[in-house]
Amino acid sequence: MEIFRTVTELVHYALERGLIEKEDRIYCTNRLLEMLRLGNYTETEIPSPARELEELLREIDDYAYENGIIPENTVTYRDLFDTDVMGIFVDRPSNIQAKFRDLYSISPKNATDWFYRLACDSDYIRTYRIKKDVKWVTDSEYGKIDITINLSKPEKDPKDIAAAKLVKASGYPKCALCRENEGYAGSVSSAARQNIRVFSFDMAGTEWFLQYSPYVYYNEHCIAVNRSHVPMKIDRSTFEKLLCFIEKFPHYFIGSNADLPIVGGSILSHDHMQGGRYTFAMERAPIEKPLTFRGYEGVTAGIVKWPMSAIRISGKSKDELVSLADKILRTWRGYSDPDAFIFAETDGEPHNTITPIARRRGDDFELDLVLRNNITTEEHPLGVFHPHKELHNIKKENIGLIEVMGLAVLPSRLKSEIAYMKAAILDHVDFNSIENIKKHRDWFETFKDKYDFTEENTESIIMEEIGKTFVRVLEDAGVYKCTPAGRAAFLRFTDKVNSD
Numbered sequence: 170m171e172i173f174r175t176v177t178e179l180v181h182y183a184l185e186r187g188l189i190e191k192e193d194r195i196y197c198t199n200r201l202l203e204m205l206r207l208g209n210y211t212e213t214e215i216p217s218p219a220r221e222l223e224e225l226l227r228e229i230d231d232y233a234y235e236n237g238i239i240p241e242n243t244v245t246y247r248d249l250f251d252t253d254v255m256g257i258f259v260d261r262p263s264n265i266q267a268k269f270r271d272l273y274s275i276s277p278k279n280a281t282d283w284f285y286r287l288a289c290d291s292d293y294i295r296t297y298r299i300k301k302d303v304k305w306v307t308d309s310e311y312g313k314i315d316i317t318i319n320l321s322k323p324e325k326d327p328k329d330i331a332a333a334k335l336v337k338a339s340g341y342p343k344c345a346l347c348r349e350n351e352g353y354a355g356s357v358s359s360a361a362r363q364n365i366r367v368f369s370f371d372m373a374g375t376e377w378f379l380q381y382s383p384y385v386y387y388n389e390h391c392i393a394v395n396r397s398h399v400p401m402k403i404d405r406s407t408f409e410k411l412l413c414f415i416e417k418f419p420h421y422f423i424g425s426n427a428d429l430p431i432v433g434g435s436i437l438s439h440d441h442m443q444g445g446r447y448t449f450a451m452e453r454a455p456i457e458k459p460l461t462f463r464g465y466e467g468v469t470a471g472i473v474k475w476p477m478s479a480i481r482i483s484g485k486s487k488d489e490l491v492s493l494a495d496k497i498l499r500t501w502r503g504y505s506d507p508d509a510f511i512f513a514e515t516d517g518e519p520h521n522t523i524t525p526i527a528r529r530r531g532d533d534f535e536l537d538l539v540l541r542n543n544i545t546t547e548e549h550p551l552g553v554f555h556p557h558k559e560l561h562n563i564k565k566e567n568i569g570l571i572e573v574m575g576l577a578v579l580p581s582r583l584k585s586e587i588a589y590m591k592a593a594i595l596d597h598v599d600f601n602s603i604e605n606i607k608k609h610r611d612w613f614e615t616f617k618d619k620y621d622f623t624e625e626n627t628e629s630i631i632m633e634e635i636g637k638t639f640v641r642v643l644e645d646a647g648v649y650k651c652t653p654a655g656r657a658a659f660l661r662f663t664d665k666v667n668s669d
């Protein structure tokens with residue numbers, strides 16, 4: 170039978186990747202036969218070269234649907250099933266934690282290299298989907314900016330969306346980040362996680378754990394998660410934790426989303442941070458204006474040459490950095506400057522917060538403190554320091570940590586819209602006559618006369634203009650503009666920190 174061949178190959182894949190040992194082969198085969206409701210089996214030859222995991226799982230899912238093991242042939246049910254299948258091959262959490270600790274004692278990088286490979290080999294990170302993301306780099310006055318159109322999150326089938334609405338939230342796990350997801354079967358409304366494993370560790374006196382993002386927006390995109398389901402909160406202890414993390418994992422950076430809506434991330438309900446092994450444009454950006462903070466003369470500080478408003482502080486002493494970062498945060502929380510349209514609060518609602526990022530620079534610890542404000546007005550109902558309306562055709566969503574650092578995560582719709590725009594431009598068709606690119610018409614008008622469009626260059630021109638637009642998105646999100654008046658206002662704030 171065809172399915173026997175797939176079973177043999179899948180078990181062979183797990184052996185080859187070191188997920189299981191040869192003593193586990195029969196046991197895992199039997200577990201797999203049980204899931205596929207097969208009472209009979211004959212081992213087959215392994216083809217050479219071995220087939221890709223994606224193809225094996227596709228056959229497993231097809232078989233499951235054709236034999237009534239899964240109720241619908243939708244991506245949601247297929248994902249639920251093949252995650253359960255892959256869970257067979259992933260070792261128990263206690264063994265994974267022990268192996269991580271052993272490798273960590275050799276070096277932190279040794280441990281994370283292995284842990285990241287486990288996340289990929291176990292199919293928790295579906296690498297064949299990540300490959301679909303469209304990525305390019307745009308030059309700007311702030312350096313090379315990364316642009317990604319995210320195509321790795323599969324579109325939900327309307328059938329599954331309808332089914333998910335009927336599911337009453339169980340409240341277990343409390344959210345997608347909770348520790349209780351480890352080994353969880355999932356449902357039509359939440360992802361299966363039989364194949365995820367996490368590593369628990371101490372973060373400045375509290376229990377946290379490390380896992381990877383299944384969407385990998387950049388290399389080794391990891392998430393550090395608070396063991397407790399408590400809301401995001403930026404305070405002194407956040408800086409302590411960030412620096413604690415880069416002390417434990419010096420080859421990773423780590424940052425936190427801000428703790429207010431509009432300027433925060435998509436999950437504010439569970440305290441977490443995101444890091445990884447990747448150098449963003451922001452890290453490469455130099456200091457444009459050195460600063461000195463009274464009482465912290467040992468700390469190197471300055472305003473970063475960056476479209477968002479960032480103060481960089483660095484030095485050898487973690488305690489000094491935490492203390493200064495806390496001082497800057499407390500001053501900013503209560504700071505208003507009507508001339509620069511900065512208001513600490515309106516009608517009792519606080520607006521000021523910080524997106525902090527930590528990294529090692531040689532032996533030094535370094536913190537970038539990005540000043541954020543989430544005020545809205547009638548003219549800018551989504552936020553004054555948020556992409557403005559004329560840029561919403563490219564980016565309307567919140568500017569969170571990853572974008573702050575110079576990586577645009579753009580909506581998947583843009584991929585097909587680029588193709589439509591290219592066709593319309595070459596055929597001289599008005600964007601207004603094509604429904605899904607109407608929204609780009611005014612934007613296109615701003616640059617169309619600069620270029621001679623050809624079959625060869627049109628797509629790259631559109632992508633280049635998208636990149637430039639993202640830089641303007643970041644400028645909109647900066648509370649102090651990169652203008653003489655904006656910089657003067659920025660210095661009024663740093664003077665206030667010094668006089669507090």
Ligand SMILES: [Zn+2]
Nearest residue numbers: 344347398439
């Ligand atoms: Zn949670």
